[in-house]
Amino acid sequence: MNWNNILTVYFKELRDSLRDRRTLMSMIVVPTLVMPILVFGVGTIMSKVIKKARDEATTMVIVGGADSPAVVAALKADKRFKVVANDGNYRAAISDKKIRVAVDIPEGFEAALKAGAPKVVTLFHYEGELKSGIGVSAVDRFFRDLRDKTVEARLAERSLPVDLVNPFEVKRENVAPPEKVGGNLVGGFIPYIIIILCFTGAMYPAMDLTAGEKERGTMETLLCSPVARINIVLGKFLMVLTASIATMCLSLVSMVVSVMLGGSIFTGERTTAAMQTATAARGGDPAAFMPMIDPTGIFGVFAMVAPVAVLFAALLLAISLFAKSYKEAQSYVSPLLILVFAPAMLGLMPGIELNTTTSLIPILNLSLVCKEMLSGVWHWQYIGLIFASSCLYAAVALAFAVWQFKREDVMFRA
Numbered sequence: 001m002n003w004n005n006i007l008t009v010y011f012k013e014l015r016d017s018l019r020d021r022r023t024l025m026s027m028i029v030v031p032t033l034v035m036p037i038l039v040f041g042v043g044t045i046m047s048k049v050i051k052k053a054r055d056e057a058t059t060m061v062i063v064g065g066a067d068s069p070a071v072v073a074a075l076k077a078d079k080r081f082k083v084v085a086n087d088g089n090y091r092a093a094i095s096d097k098k099i100r101v102a103v104d105i106p107e108g109f110e111a112a113l114k115a116g117a118p119k120v121v122t123l124f125h126y127e128g129e130l131k132s133g134i135g136v137s138a139v140d141r142f143f144r145d146l147r148d149k150t151v152e153a154r155l156a157e158r159s160l161p162v163d164l165v166n167p168f169e170v171k172r173e174n175v176a177p178p179e180k181v182g183g184n185l186v187g188g189f190i191p192y193i194i195i196i197l198c199f200t201g202a203m204y205p206a207m208d209l210t211a212g213e214k215e216r217g218t219m220e221t222l223l224c225s226p227v228a229r230i231n232i233v234l235g236k237f238l239m240v241l242t243a244s245i246a247t248m249c250l251s252l253v254s255m256v257v258s259v260m261l262g263g264s265i266f267t268g269e270r271t272t273a274a275m276q277t278a279t280a281a282r283g284g285d286p287a288a289f290m291p292m293i294d295p296t297g298i299f300g301v302f303a304m305v306a307p308v309a310v311l312f313a314a315l316l317l318a319i320s321l322f323a324k325s326y327k328e329a330q331s332y333v334s335p336l337l338i339l340v341f342a343p344a345m346l347g348l349m350p351g352i353e354l355n356t357t358t359s360l361i362p363i364l365n366l367s368l369v370c371k372e373m374l375s376g377v378w379h380w381q382y383i384g385l386i387f388a389s390s391c392l393y394a395a396v397a398l399a400f401a402v403w404q405f406k407r408e409d410v411m412f413r414a
Helices: 003-019 021-055 069-077 090-095 109-115 130-157 178-186 189-216 219-223 229-269 273-281 295-322 326-333 336-346 364-374 380-406
Strands: 058-064 081-084 101-105 122-124
Touching (some): 003 189, 058 069, 090 122, 101 130, 189 219, 189 229, 189 295, 189 326, 219 229, 295 326, 295 336, 295 380, 326 336, 364 380
Parallel strands (some): 058 081
16 A cells, blocks of 8 residues: 555546536535525525415404304404405315414303303314414414403402412423533434535545546546556545545535524524523523534534544445446445435434444444534443444445455456
8 A cells, every 4th residue: 555656546536526517516516505595595485485474464264153243353353364254165265275264153152251151162274384373373372362361350350369370380490501402402413414414425426436437438547557456446535535524514614604694684684482582581692592512522523423424435435336337326326325314314313312232333323422422421432332333334345445446347347
């Protein structure tokens, strides 16, 4: 193994890749622009759609209520609602999104309120549909307010305090530090994103440097050079690893900057009630609404990701090398996405805990340990086991790639 030859091959492949427009698109342009487009493009559109749905009056049908004129009049007078005529088929109208909500006021509702007899008001809505969900929430608040006012009036008639129906309050207090809270909120999502970025960042360069060169007929020229094959494959491997890490880093930087700028812009334009409540609970600082993670854990995540990035680069290089053409390499590599996505998504599920068994499962172990580190929890015995096993898997994958490169039947498949 000659490092001068390895670096020569590496820099040669790096120059060729940087001259390739498709490589620049997949490694630099797309990772850098995708998050701003998602945050500012999709985020802005979603924000406007939700704002428009909230600002529009909820179209509703009142079923019954002939003997409850005061309630019906209050619903019609409320600017949040737009009462339309009942054609008798309100269920189909809601399902077809012609109206948002239907309110079934039972017979004798107002009389029952005065007599203290319980009645049930039924709200018909389209579950999962945005406008119907907003509408039914508004109608639900209307009747909750009506119920509270009725209770207050009954207590006042009997000269009883309002606190009679609310003898005590239940208060919640968080005892976990902000780093643990933030780690639990986003700790599982961040390693999932990193894993996907590492894999997708290595896909195109691995296929282009192996099957692509076979298809272009340049592989034979490279093999004729006075360089040992192990040096050639290691040089190509370093290029694929560089692309993987560069894609991940550029995407993460773009994501962090976009989320920070987008969050400040959207929060500055309109702060929701939920955000106001959360901000007040955290001392009135709007910036405190953003989840906190352990900064030391970030460095730990990158250290744990390194052997996994080596694993992806070596494995993709070996599999792509087996293909005769770029298109064939795509058919071999694409199924690996499922094998990568499945354990990464499994790490996001509740109930999957870090233990000795899960520490030996590739990708899943990384997802679980990164979540713990970002929360400020360091299980050193598992960290050591995961890092060692990941390095072992990466070494096996790299050895497999070198072995594939030395096989004539693989290099010159007919």
